[in-house]
Amino acid sequence: MITPKVWFKLVNPTDNWAKVSLEEVEGVYDLKKKMKIEMAPKLDTFTSSSLILKATHNNDNPNEAVELHEKEELFSVLRRFNIEATNVKDSFARNILLFVIASP
Known part of the structure; x- marks a missing residue:
């Protein structure tokens, strides 16, 4: 089975759109x-915890994205956008667009 990518x-x-695998991703x-690994060396000077992650429900406007909490699980992000999911990772990959802001 192919691992979903978001x-x-x-x-x-700033950079172009990219995809990251959801393999071994729970939250x-x-x-x-x-x-951070996918975007090396661009994000090498930042720690994972300093990255701000925002999400939308298939909307590519970062100004409408909602900030995600570091401890939040994928299923709770889906719930936040009222997305039903039998397979969390597939639903996440199909419905969510993510925006990353790196701040020191």
Whole structure:
């Protein structure tokens, strides 16, 4: 079975859309760690905990994104957007767009 991948975009510093695998990802903190690795060396000077992660329900406008809490699980992000899910990772990958802001 193919592991779902979710779209994300660096807002600061700016970059193009990219995808990150949801393999071994249960929550927001796991996503931050994966994105940091995916975007090396651009994010090498930032810690995972200093990354701000925001999300929308298939809306590519970062100004409408909602900030996610570091301890939040994927299923609770889906619930926040009223998305029903039998398979959390598949639903997350199909419905959520992520925006990353790196701050020192």
